[in-house]
Amino acid sequence: MARMHAYDIFQEDVEPAIQVKLDEFKLLGYEKVNGNEIWSFLVKKKWRNPKSDIRLFEIVDEVLAIKVGEFINFSTMEVYRDKEFSLDNEDEMRELLK
Numbered sequence: 001m002a003r004m005h006a007y008d009i010f011q012e013d014v015e016p017a018i019q020v021k022l023d024e025f026k027l028l029g030y031e032k033v034n035g036n037e038i039w040s041f042l043v044k045k046k047w048r049n050p051k052s053d054i055r056l057f058e059i060v061d062e063v064l065a066i067k068v069g070e071f072i073n074f075s076t077m078e079v080y081r082d083k084e085f086s087l088d089n090e091d092e093m094r095e096l097l098k
Helices: 015-027 035-046 056-064 068-081 090-096
Strands: none
């Protein structure tokens, strides 16, 4: 079971901001990104050290401030960290090269 992050209580409240970010990604050609991937990026990359007194508007601001390149770099590194990733698997290699 995944560990709860301190900001997970805000996830439903910031869903409209995540949707705006997903729309931006789609305009730039990244149609396969989903809201859970964006949330995971924020939790693992941006919010490694959560503040105890964070406010909702600060979280929304951080969602809207995500740069596409930063997200793609993070996603690429996550693929490399995946233990089941292998360059021997042709399907995985094609997915990586998309």
